[in-house]
Amino acid sequence: xxxxxxxxxxxxxxxxxxxxxxxxxxxxxxxxxxxxxxxxxxxxxxxxxxxxxxxxxxxxxxxxxxxxxxxxxxxxxxxxxxxxxxxxxxxxxxxxxxxxxxxxxxxxxxxxxxxxxxxxxxxxxxxxxx
Numbered sequence: 001x002x003x004x005x006x007x008x009x010x011x012x013x014x015x016x017x018x019x020x021x022x023x024x025x026x027x028x029x030x031x032x033x034x035x036x037x038x039x040x041x042x043x044x045x046x047x048x049x050x051x052x053x054x055x056x057x058x059x060x061x062x063x064x065x066x067x068x069x070x071x072x073x074x075x076x077x078x079x080x081x082x083x084x085x086x087x088x089x090x091x092x093x094x095x096x097x098x099x100x101x102x103x104x105x106x107x108x109x110x111x112x113x114x115x116x117x118x119x120x121x122x123x124x125x126x127x128x129x130x
Contacts, residue, residue: 001033002026002124003065003100005109006041013042013054034058035065035099037092065099074098088113097122 004012004023011019026032039059046052072095079085079094089097093114100107101122108124109115115123 001063001103001105002031003033003035003096003105003107004038005096005107005111005114006038007110008108009038009042010045011110013051030063032062033065033103033105034062035096036067037095041092065103065105071095071099082117084117087117089117 004026008019008023012023023032039055042055043052046055075095075098076091078098079089079091082094084090084094093111097107097114097118099105106122106124107114107118
C-alpha cells in the first residue's frame with residue numbers, strides 16, 4: 001500500500017494533472033492507505049467548507065493505519081534514535097514514517113528530508129513526479 005503524504009495530497013487537491021494521473025488509478029485499485037496525522041494537516045489548512053468537505057470525504061473512505069496504544073511514544077523514541085530532530089524531520093513526520101515502516105507501506109512524499117532518510121523499499125518510486 002502507498003501512504004500518500006500531505007505534500008502530495010495538496011498537489012492532488014489542487015488538481016495538478018501529473019498527480020491526478022497517478023493517484024486516481026491508485027485509489028481505484030485500492031492501493032492507498034492513510035493515517036490521521038496526514039488528514040489532520042490537510043484539514044488544518046482548509047480555507048473554506050467546500051475544501052473541508054472534499055478532504056473529509058476522502059478521510060471517510062480510505063483505509064487507515066490505526067494508532068496502537070503508545071504508538072506516538074514509540075514513534076518519538078524511534079525518531080530520537082534516528083536523530084530526526086537533527087535532520088529537520090519533525091514528530092508528525094516521524095509518526096507517519098514509523099507507521100508506514102511498521103505496516104511495510106511505501107511513502108509518497110515531496111519532502112526531500114524524508115526521502116533522503118528512508119530506506120528505498122519505503123519510498124514510492126513511481127511517485128517521482130514533480
